[in-house]
Amino acid sequence: xxxxxxxxxxxxVVTLGQSKPLxxxxxxxxxxxxxxxxxxxxxxxxxxxxxxxxxxxxGDHFVRGINPITKKGGWWENMVGPEKPVDTNRYFVICINVxxxxxxxxxxxxxxxKTGKTYGLDFPVxxxxxxxxxxxxxxxxxxxxxxxxxxxxxxxGMQVLQWAAxxxxxxVTAIPIAATWRHSAQNIAFxxxxxxxxxxxxxxDHGGYFDKGKNPHSGLAVARMAAHITYMSxxxxxxxxxxxxQDRDKIAFxxxxxxxxxxxLRHQGISFVDRFDANSYLYITRAMDYYDLSAxxxxxxxxxxxxxxxRFCILSFNSDWLYATxxxxxxxxxxxxxxxxxxxxxxxxxxGHDSFLLDCDDMYNIVSGFLQSEAxxxxxxxxx
Amino acid sequence: xxxxxxxxxxxxVVTLGQSKPLxxxxxxxxxxxxxxxxxxxxxxxxxxxxxxxxxxxxGDHFVRGINPITKKGGWWENMVGPEKPVDTNRYFVICINVxxxxxxxxxxxxxxxKTGKTYGLDFPVxxxxxxxxxxxxxxxxxxxxxxxxxxxxxxxGMQVLQWAAxxxxxxVTAIPIAATWRHSAQNIAFxxxxxxxxxxxxxxDHGGYFDKGKNPHSGLAVARMAAHITYMSxxxxxxxxxxxxQDRDKIAFxxxxxxxxxxxLRHQGISFVDRFDANSYLYITRAMDYYDLSAxxxxxxxxxxxxxxxRFCILSFNSDWLYATxxxxxxxxxxxxxxxxxxxxxxxxxxGHDSFLLDCDDMYNIVSGFLQSEAxxxxxxxxx
Numbered sequence: 001x002x003x004x005x006x007x008x009x010x011x012x013v014v015t016l017g018q019s020k021p022l023x024x025x026x027x028x029x030x031x032x033x034x035x036x037x038x039x040x041x042x043x044x045x046x047x048x049x050x051x052x053x054x055x056x057x058x059g060d061h062f063v064r065g066i067n068p069i070t071k072k073g074g075w076w077e078n079m080v081g082p083e084k085p086v087d088t089n090r091y092f093v094i095c096i097n098v099x100x101x102x103x104x105x106x107x108x109x110x111x112x113x114k115t116g117k118t119y120g121l122d123f124p125v126x127x128x129x130x131x132x133x134x135x136x137x138x139x140x141x142x143x144x145x146x147x148x149x150x151x152x153x154x155x156x157g158m159q160v161l162q163w164a165a166x167x168x169x170x171x172v173t174a175i176p177i178a179a180t181w182r183h184s185a186q187n188i189a190f191x192x193x194x195x196x197x198x199x200x201x202x203x204x205d206h207g208g209y210f211d212k213g214k215n216p217h218s219g220l221a222v223a224r225m226a227a228h229i230t231y232m233s234x235x236x237x238x239x240x241x242x243x244x245x246q247d248r249d250k251i252a253f254x255x256x257x258x259x260x261x262x263x264x265l266r267h268q269g270i271s272f273v274d275r276f277d278a279n280s281y282l283y284i285t286r287a288m289d290y291y292d293l294s295a296x297x298x299x300x301x302x303x304x305x306x307x308x309x310x311r312f313c314i315l316s317f318n319s320d321w322l323y324a325t326x327x328x329x330x331x332x333x334x335x336x337x338x339x340x341x342x343x344x345x346x347x348x349x350x351x352g353h354d355s356f357l358l359d360c361d362d363m364y365n366i367v368s369g370f371l372q373s374e375a376x377x378x379x380x381x382x383x384x
Numbered sequence: 385x386x387x388x389x390x391x392x393x394x395x396x397v398v399t400l401g402q403s404k405p406l407x408x409x410x411x412x413x414x415x416x417x418x419x420x421x422x423x424x425x426x427x428x429x430x431x432x433x434x435x436x437x438x439x440x441x442x443g444d445h446f447v448r449g450i451n452p453i454t455k456k457g458g459w460w461e462n463m464v465g466p467e468k469p470v471d472t473n474r475y476f477v478i479c480i481n482v483x484x485x486x487x488x489x490x491x492x493x494x495x496x497x498k499t500g501k502t503y504g505l506d507f508p509v510x511x512x513x514x515x516x517x518x519x520x521x522x523x524x525x526x527x528x529x530x531x532x533x534x535x536x537x538x539x540x541g542m543q544v545l546q547w548a549a550x551x552x553x554x555x556v557t558a559i560p561i562a563a564t565w566r567h568s569a570q571n572i573a574f575x576x577x578x579x580x581x582x583x584x585x586x587x588x589d590h591g592g593y594f595d596k597g598k599n600p601h602s603g604l605a606v607a608r609m610a611a612h613i614t615y616m617s618x619x620x621x622x623x624x625x626x627x628x629x630q631d632r633d634k635i636a637f638x639x640x641x642x643x644x645x646x647x648x649l650r651h652q653g654i655s656f657v658d659r660f661d662a663n664s665y666l667y668i669t670r671a672m673d674y675y676d677l678s679a680x681x682x683x684x685x686x687x688x689x690x691x692x693x694x695r696f697c698i699l700s701f702n703s704d705w706l707y708a709t710x711x712x713x714x715x716x717x718x719x720x721x722x723x724x725x726x727x728x729x730x731x732x733x734x735x736g737h738d739s740f741l742l743d744c745d746d747m748y749n750i751v752s753g754f755l756q757s758e759a760x761x762x763x764x765x766x767x768x
Contacts, residue, residue: 185621200602218584237569
């Protein structure tokens with residue numbers, strides 16, 4: 001197990017569920033599944049310095065270092081690393097590819113051990129709760145009980161909240177960023193458009209494309225384009241692209257990409273299909289749509305956190321219209337209602353939902369400051 | 385010509401351009417094209433009581449009465465009719481299907497007289513300015529010079545502004561509702577997603593589906609679904625649908641429509657393809673994306689209205705995030721800058737962009753009050 005040093009190569013993969021299956025929220029028991037992860041930093045003797053990073057919808061466990069799929073750097077190198085806000089000189093940082101994804105953990109593009117064929121739509125529909133329980137099984141396997149902090153943005157932040165709700169005794173601190181506590185009608189609507197775009201592609205073939213050598217690239221690209229708009233703010237798009245033309249002096253009176261925003265979106269769609277599986281997109285968006293932390297508590301979110309001792313640091317961005325500031329405020333109010341310790345900041349940044357991935361000093365300062373003071377409280381580090 | 389009474393049957397269609405072609409912004413000369421229209425009310429002797437209604441992207445000239453395509457009532461019966469805000473007892477109201485559309489006026493689904501085949505992508509790319517000039521040619525043909533008022537919502541409002549900018553001496557009053565003065569990067573982005581969804585459908589066949597007995601229904605439905613989300617507000621979606629399930633007590637752990645919002649969106653997509661042509665969708669969205677009234681004036685919108693004598697009544701809705709209130713405010717400021725007479729109201733209504741189509745007393749009162757006072761000024765009606 002790579003519990004010691006930064007591993008710049010491929011991820012570790014562990015097969016779980018064989019002795020004790022993962023009982024999914026759907027009722028299906030998953031009795032053999034892989035979980036892929038990467039880790040950085042050194043775990044201390046009592047394993048009290050663990051930070052779990054949770055990734056977003058199309059993310060993976062390649063937080064740092066070259067991603068073997070994209071050949072590019074990790075998706076959160078600005079946030080996680082030596083002397084970064086999530087400091088790998090101090091903490092043992094681990095990120096696990098979510099169940100249902102396609103970067104190493106089992107998902108619909110994996111082989112079904114029972115049939116020897118690709119799962120496709122035979123893969124069971126999963127939830128954010130299932131993703132988190134699968135992660136917990138991996139941490140059990142690694143002998144990690146307490147998590148000093150669990151941190152993530154977007155769907156990563158949804159997992160952070162699910163971790164805190166389902167494993168209050170394991171989670172010391174929680175940092176959900178640009179997250180929500182339930183998918184709204186508008187959130188579901190955008191995901192449904194993406195799913196319908198994939199399913200409308202004849203190459204999707206009811207999810208059975210893999211074993212037929214086909215791939216619904218066109219549909220998946222359209223899905224990505226629609227979603228990508230929701231990740232950026234109107235003002236951010238205007239300041240970055242406006243009505244600027246792409247490689248031309250005037251409009252061309254045709255259907256090529258006249259505008260930079262069109263060219264940019266098309267590029268987002270085309271490049272996405274090389275790194276992500278269409279069925280995984282269906283499954284993970286479904287899990288997000290099913291997400292409602294208040295559902296088991298009569299619609300009262302506070303019920304999910306009754307009696308919690310976890311300490312929360314909640315961050316939102318004022319230009320995020322996908323999971324708007326008001327959603328984070330509702331989480332804060334709900335935590336206040338059960339007397340939880342919570343700090344909250346709505347960061348002024350005009351880049352929209354994706355701000356959590358971008359360079360943002362306010363985010364860095366708040367996360368490092370929160371972790372610093374909590375680590376001092378825990379005696380993990382000396383008072384500075 | 386139906387300049388007398390309400391015509392509940394099919395529309396009038398006039399072929400134009402044969403003696404004097406319509407010179408399009410692209411440089412193409414259109415020397416034979418049909419314009420379909422409907423009218424209500426009685427025109428007065430000096431033809432001074434004409435109100436032109438401009439329709440939106442997927443609208444048509446069936447403002448009132450049974451629409452022969454959908455077999456449903458007209459799209460603005462709440463606004464236009466006897467004793468309605470646009471009162472057909474007082475005014476001669478006319479609505480013209482826009483050039484490029486598919487409800488009677490010439491568009492890409494029409495026969496190209498030069499080839500005897502459907503235009504498809506051989507139809508020239510058009511602009512909002514082209515649409516308005518085509519309408520002006522029809523009004524010329526009908527012997528109508530002055531327009532007492534031109535009114536419309538969304539793309540209809542864009543035409544209203546274009547009318548006022550291009551024909552200041554013909555337009556006495558102008559009522560753009562839920563409109564914008566240029567398509568933003570985000571506006572273009574959503575349209576581009578829709579176009580890519582259509583073009584990704586193999587049945588689109590580079591626009592040549594008509595003569596091959598095919599139809600890109602799947603792609604067009606996805607395009608409509610994506611657009612439809614932008615027509616409704618987040619809060620409106622939440623209050624109407626929330627996370628309510630569709631015909632079931634609990635989530636089904638599958639990819640059918642579990643949620644009402646999914647079922648609703650799918651219905652919007654499926655029913656749309658029966659009434660609208662995919663190529664028309666490409667052409668009209670393109671025209672909207674090209675729309676920028678400030679472009680010929682160095683980016684300064686006020687330049688488009690220099691010296692105007694048209695009197696404006698501008699309406700926006702505070703929940704409209706497609707063409708947000710700020711866009712209307714910019715129009716108002718620009719009109720103020722050139723000393724134009726303009727009244728402005730931002731209506732408090734939570735239904736989003738589509739509010740202009742819905743039941744809204746504030747909108748009714750403002751439109752009828754504005755028309756009343758302007759008609760009194762003109763001596764069209766006595767002071768009440």
